[in-house]
Amino acid sequence: MFVSNIIETYTNKFAKSNELYQKVRQVIPTGGHLSRDVKPFPVAVEEAIGVIKRDLDGNKLIDYMIGYGALMLGNSHPEVIREVGQRLVTGTHMGTIHPLELEWAEWVKKLIPSAERVRFTGTGTESTLLAMRLARAYTGKHKIVKFNEHFHGWHDYASPGAGITEQTGIPAETMTGTLVIEPNIDELSSVLESRDDIAAVILEPTGGHWGQYPIQNPYFLSNVRELTKKHNVVMIMDEVICGFRISKGGAQAKFSVIPDLTTMAKIVAGGMPGGAVAG
Structure with a gap:
């Protein structure tokens, strides 16, 4: 009733x-x-x-x-509206390089400790997809380890164990490319010790679902960093949510743990469509 x-x-x-x-x-x-x-x-x-x-x-x-965490300055902030309005009258899709692209990348490089080079994407989902592909290309291996309940977007390789996505329509062959384990250092150590096909470990540095499933930091992140270095596995820190929020330099700056690759979106594009991979 x-x-x-x-x-x-x-x-x-x-x-x-x-x-x-x-x-x-x-x-x-x-x-x-x-x-x-x-x-x-x-x-x-x-x-x-x-x-x-x-x-x-x-x-x-x-x-x-607040735009799922993207609108750091709130909705319709006057400075954002003014700058976006000025850009709209000069063109919206140049189809080539632009001076602001360099300025944007340099700001990312200035703020994010792991960022030596930056590649922009359209969304956070594209960012994690690109990061996984980069890790496979670099290592020549094909499996990605992710932690249960950690969310990394909507693409097929991120869907297993994400907690809020379904696997309907994803080929079984694709699903085998992702290995889901509990956010437990001993379990990660066992996997990396026993397998030689792991390209990368990807994680939400503040815990699954933006901290709803917390992890013990900075120890957890530092242990992941040590294990991935030991086994020549790429560490991908997914800072789509916590980047520029937990600190100006994200979780990696706050906890002094530098990954090989960082994925970003939301705040990095100020609420507009956009994301980035840096490393």
Whole structure:
């Protein structure tokens, strides 16, 4: 009874969101491009400024999501709006190099300790996919070790053990390229000691699901670094979420553990589509 009352109150309060959701479901699978399932339906936001969102019914909501962590300065920050607006009138897709590309890369290199060279991507998912490919190409080996409940995007090699993705439609052959283990140093040591086909170890440096499954730092990261060096395995630190947030230089600067490759997105692109791989 209590739950049904909550749902009724929610449905009445966000009636126009529900109306839009029912229409969107007929055109877009899952009812919209929202990466998290929201019951009974998601709120449709029309405007967001600072930390306040306004929905279709005119309700004002505090934005705790902040673009899934991408909007470090909040929604519609005046300086961001001004700079983006100025760029829009001079072109949006040059199809070649641009001076700001160099400036952007130099800032990443300045802030992220592991960044000697930087390659930009479109998303965090692309960043981890590229990092895995780089590790395979460099080592000549094909398996990637990841930790259970650590999330590294939506591509096929990151999906196993991610906790919030499904493996439907992923070929069995592809699944064999990823080895999922518990975030346990002894287990990692055993895997690296007993196998010679490991190209890389990838991890969320603050723990699975952005710290919901914490790991003991800095000891865990330093132990991973020692083991990967010992066995000539590439260490990929996925800083898509924690990069520039846990410190200006990310988790690697805070804990003084330097990986071989770093993946970034969200804050690195200021809430715009973008990501990067550095190393």
